[in-house]
Amino acid sequence: MAERTRLVIAGGTVIDATGERPADVLVGRDGTIAAVGEGLAAGAGGADRILDARGCIVSPGLVDLHVHLRQPGGEQAETVESGSRAAVLGGFCAVVAMPNTNPSIDSAALVREVQELGRASLCQVEVAGAITVDRAGERLAPMAEMAALGVRLFTDDGAGVQDTAVMRRALEYASDLGVRLAQHCEVDSLAAGGHMHEGEWSSRLGIPGIPAEAEEIMVMRDVALSRLTGAPVHFQHLSTAGSVAIVEAARRSGLAVTAEVAPHHFTLTDESCASYDSRFKVNPPLRPADDVAAVRTALARGSLDAIATDHAPHTADAKDRAFEEAPPGMLGLETALALALTELDLAPAEVLALLSWQPARIAGIDGAHGGPVAAGRPANLCVFDPSAIWTPDDSGGASRSRNTPYVGRRLRGRVRHTLVAGEALVVDGEAQR
Ligand code: DOR
Secondary structure, X not given: OOOOOOEEEEOOEEEEOOEEEEOEEEEOOOOEEEEEEOOHXXXXXXXXXEEEOOOOEEEEXXXXXXXXXXXXXXXXXXXXXXXXXXXXXXXXXXXXXXOOOOOOOOOHHHHHHHHHHHHOOOOEEEEOEOOEHHHOOXXXXXXXXXXXXXXXXXXXXXXXXXXXXXXXXXXXXXXXXXXEEEEOOOOHHHHOOXXXXXXXXXXXXXXXXXXXXHHHHHHHHHHHHHHHHOOOEEEOOOOOHHHHHHHXXXXXXXXXXXXXXXXXXXXXXXXXXXXXXXXXXXXXXXXXXXXHHHHHHHHHHOOOOEEOOOEOOOOHHHHOOOOOOOOOOEOOOOOHHHHHHHHOOOOHHHHHHHHHHHHHHHHOOOOOOOOOOOOOOEOOEEXXXXXXXXXXXXXXXXXXXXXXXXXXXXXXXXXEEEEEOOEEEEEOOEEOO
16 A cells, blocks of 8 residues: 555545535545535645545445456456556446356455455455356356455346346355345357347347347346345346336345446447447347337336446457457446446436445445545545546557457546545546556
């Protein structure tokens, strides 16, 4: 850790779950917020440094429930370090790392290894453990051992748990342990061989498709399993109108289901695949405009809990293959906030609910993240200019990979400063280490 200074974030508008007010934020050397109020910068209260926040929103740091940091085994595409740098540049102070690494994170030893890498990185890295051994869907992984190390979210992400009885047992087990299961909803037998959404565009392009039902049938099944077991279920990267409707109905009936959507599912359609550019290949696939509209409407209605990036770096070698040969996935950490601010008809506070305090609760880290910007709280903070216009280039930002589909797209809203535990790790849009 660099030596901490006492600093004031001056001249911004604070927005958190309690509301909105103009205020300076004084951050102490102990990494917590020392004071919040107007005029703190004037005398600077003994502060060593002033971070300019004029024209900016000062909010609790963002929390991403879904990132692929590729360690162990995929270091050419990303490391915990490079991914965490992309995270703080995108305003994220905490991320949940998916276990579809090589080997999979399905044991206490692997959890420890990634936690260790996380401690040396720029943001808080929460490790998601696999539900089943090697994510193979057959035998339950030692969830209790992983939970004892602080793992709060389990998923076989990259694949759904296909066997209904295995999923039921996993939910019962999770309930006893007080942890949450997250599901990548995809019925393999329906999705097998598909590379994009099955519909008009897949027919036109001659690319085998994945029907919406491959996702929706598993969402339906897991809603039923949540009812059967009483255990909460978190649905990852929902992408279809049908999935959203099922989740909304489940919530109305009082079930403890939560759901996230990824920025690409409210900003891009399957028509993008007409370029045969593998940067538009992702799983679940990009869907038609009606599905995109349904996801946006659900976000506006408040019936989804979180925007999660599904940041999925892949090397240029892998992505340069033909569409059907290339792996699915796209970068997300550095563009998520701007895409939400630009594309959704939501107030900044509503966007922040989806990117900060609601996901913090789902991850079980709301003690340190997503809470009110108030004295005594850990200084995990995001300062962004909601009206700054910028355009992503093809460098991939801080990621080791470059597979972003948003090159050249005009975005509004840019991170200016990010503080993690009081340390200014991004200042004026530049990473400080
Ligand atoms: O597009 C995707 N990429 N979807 C997944 O489920 C996995 C992810 C990855 O690991 O690349």
